[in-house]
Amino acid sequence: MGNMVTLTIDGVKVEVSKDATVLEAARKAGIRIPTLCFLKGVNEIGACRMCVVEVKGGKALQTACVLPVSEGMEVITNSPAVRESRKVTLELLLSDHNLECPTCIRNLNCELQKLSEELGIKSLRYPGEKSKSQYDDFSPSIVRDTSKCILCRRCVSTCHDVQSVGVISPNYRGFNTVIAPVYDMSLNDVPCTNCGQCITACPVGALKEKDDTDRVWQALADPEKFVVVQTAPAIRVSLGEEFGKKRGAIVTNKMPAALRRLGFDKVFDTDFSADLTIMEEGSEFLDRLQNGGKLPLITSCSPGWIKFCEHYYPEFLENVSTCKSPQQMFGALVKTYYAEKIGIDPAKIFSVSIMPCTAKKYECQRPEMFSSGYQDVDAVLTTREISRMLKEAGINLNTLPDEDFDEPLGISTGAGAIFGATGGVMEAALRTVYEIVTKKELKNIDFTQVRGVEGVKEATIDIDGLKVNVAVAHGLSNARAVLERVKNGEANYHFIEIMACPGGCVGGGGQPILSSDERWEIDYREERAKAIYEVDRNMPLRKSHENPAIKAVYEEFLGKPLGEKSHELLHTHYVKRELYPVMK
């Protein structure tokens, strides 16, 4: 047992790995130590001082989250000195916080609020001046309100380390410290990818999505508008969480019921256009492979990844698939194909999408996304926003009957559903590409090599003698690693899937937010991904090219994949972006 040490915490003996921290040891021993800045695997910096403990023989209080264990160590977690220190620190944090809890977006899902309840803070002994704050809502995706920021740095570590983007960091020092982009610029003016991972890391309401619910309420209330909605693959395994269901609960058939009751005229499914994406992107891949096109082909579904590529890796823009994302393919078809089909003026259509993603809010406003003659998607709501709307309307997901999506844009396959998890686009594409190339039925359609939480997954797929090297990366630091390998000639891939968010869309920046404590307990991305694959398994059709609605759209409207109409509506090109143009 050379790798284990035994220590005593509050008189309880516990044996842990010698690399463990006191916090880990305490949790193993069932002893709760409060934390605030700690976010497992992301932010372990001992800054907030909430997890202070006494160590026998040590002089000062120590932070359990970063304190390594040692043999025979004696730790006390609830002495009067420890409790007083935590209370004073928390009171100080609250004294520089705007305390607008009931109107805060994170009311009842706030770690600061929970902690002050837990530590019994009933009054503030040290009130005083509040630090100067910034409110930045220029970004189409993310709003910063530093009057609520507790400077825990969870967003900073997420942006720097998890995403390797690093557009926010502490500016100034001492009481004036503020987490902001360089020179206090807006997030809109810096090379932010809009991924929103900072929001899901924030323990308080200092970071939130740009709220678009008002615009949707207005459209729903407007009798002139024909309001359609699409729901992204990952929503069906996360929306239930906002209604008390377990992480990754499947609520696919509750969503149409809920959205109809909210007043949407048609409830469609982005899974449909995910299938369509496979038809186009699979064909594009084969075309590039067979006709000497630019390889590796890199997927283009994730708008956070697209912006990352435009800013940081413009040399790969030609590798990026010309396919629009499923959201935007859907948007383009609704105001053309669908409008024509049901005979409605596309000007009257208000197209809403429910996305796990904050970058989608940005994507729908891009100039490339007006190919129907109108803005193809009018409003994007995150999982959190739609759940707020449902709650406001008194709609409880748990008591609704099961209903189906509307036809034809609500018909989909399992291949569309797995777009929501990392590796899913790759797997869905392989299912279709295999059958197109070989013209034989694919027996085992589960490409498990590309599933799972590992940051970079690689596989070589044998398509009837044609060896295809694929890679899947999720989280932008993993994307960066893959691209660097390709750039340096260390890897030779044909096809790469990149998702901006760790875990793919199930871990998107618009998804329900878990506390640090819960993130310690479960890997929510894994739970949601498991559910996604369960959805896939239970679908009657699991290959995109078998989707009858997709076949119909080609027959009735598009012609063939990569055809003229497809090019006009479903494909685009992205552009190199400067890193800090406003600085010049």
Next chain:
Amino acid sequence: MEIYRAHVLVCKGTGCTASGSEAVLDAFEKEIEKKGLSKEVKVVQTGCLGLCELGPNVLIYPEGSYYCTVKPEDVPEIVEEHLLKGRIVERLLYKEPDTKERFRSLMDIDFYKKQKRIALRHCGLINPEIIEEYIANDGYAALAKALTQMKPQEVIDEIKKSGLRGRGGGGFPTGNKWQFAANAEGDIKYVVCNADEGDPGAFMDRSVLEGDPHTILEAMEIAGYAIGASEGYIYVRAEYPIAVKRLEIAIEQARNHGLLGENIFGTGFNFDIFLRLGSGAFVCGEETALLASVEGRRGEPRPRPPFPANKGLWGKPTIINNVETFANVPEIILKGADWFSSIGSEKSKGTKVFAVGGKINHTGLVEIPMGTPLREVIYDICGGIANNKKFKAVQTGGPSGGCLPASLLDMPIEYDTLVQAGSMMGSGGMIVMDEDNCMVDIAKFFLTFTQEESCGKCPPCRIGTKRMLEILERITNGEGREGDIELLENLANSVKASALCGLGQTAPNPVLSTIRYFRDEYEAHIRDKKCPAGACKALIHYEVVPEKCKSCGVCAKVCPAGAISGERKQPYKIDTDKCIKCNSCFDRCPFDAIVKI
């Protein structure tokens, strides 16, 4: 080698450079040339002698005559009289402020003769820009001894035995630090010199770097040999341009002489040193923040353990020692641990340099053996309190130190006694306060500094120091409330216990120590709305004492606010609504007829 009959040493440290020593040096060179003395008299630029307030300072050997406040126009007289005719220019000699006595030799002056200079041994004596002068004064002999006669462990043992403790603040035993780094696993290790001297008023590190840069290079090489490192970094403030320039020259010269770089002294030992300039954040003096800054990240501390000896620069085992600590190392290696440990007191060995300032006759740098009582430094060496005022307190340890009252004047200066008294050694700041200083105001002053310099990483320091400052502000504004002292004490103790790094953990010291020793002043502010020292503007007003007023009208003339009026043969009057409390009338009244109440 040329032999000269006389040497003119002109200080070109920052202090004397600021008061114009460059022009004095030029004047000497021209005048000596003019008189045809160039082959007999050598003019040397040196580092700091310590009494910067009297600069530009000039020292002429062999007599050791110490001329103060020398102007270029004084130079012809010095050359004519002293250097040609052998007659010392009495009027420019150093003068004792109280006895007005002038001394012919530096070593007769109390300020110097009671000092023991180890760290400052070469400062003011050698030209820091000429490596030969350093070598001629035993320079690099310690390195030679270590490399050729000692094993690395023997070097560490010698430092351990000497009892040398860190001079930068914490006072950690240097030998133990080296031992940890030597024991740490890893092929690559680093030696870092902390030259981020940040305490306001402290300039001992700057003086060493400016006056004796090679000693730091030599010590770092010895440390590198001891722990198995081959690279060193000096983190020095960009605000020290002279120190930076002299370090650059020293590094270049040492490299050219084979004393830095590869195969030093042919022993196969490789070591090189690089400079990193800091931008002046006080917190970068904290070792983990310093390392972050060297690595190019925001200068912010991180919790320890792991200590830098195990995980330091770029995650490698690293020792970080302060400039003054390093300055002692070559002497310890050359003269031995026993010699060093014979100086000082039982628990604090060797000497310590203090930057003495405030209400005292001689402000400047003094190096004294550890264990010397405070009284000796303040009265015997530095000449006591200026203007015959009464001593009130001395603040040691820089902005995070504590204020010690008159009852502790006989306390020996040692690491542990200072901490017990609620202060600390720190890097060696020593600020003397007299009866005119309000201790609440002083606490506010120091806290203002630390509060501004907090990095903002942990809430106790970021918000706690701000809240303490707010309480002190309201007390000094006459808005203090009953219970504020207890509130301050509680918050200060909590910040001390909870803050992440040394900055936050010590920032409350001035508050706690002034409450401990001068609680009555706080109470007077809060309960009586009075500032006993008359320093807190909000709590005082000015009045004319009618019996003393001779109606001369000076007060009305100097008053910038037009608040004073009067007529002939009538006592003048101050309109307190108009008065801006600038103190001008008080300062200028020839009859002491104006009082602060």
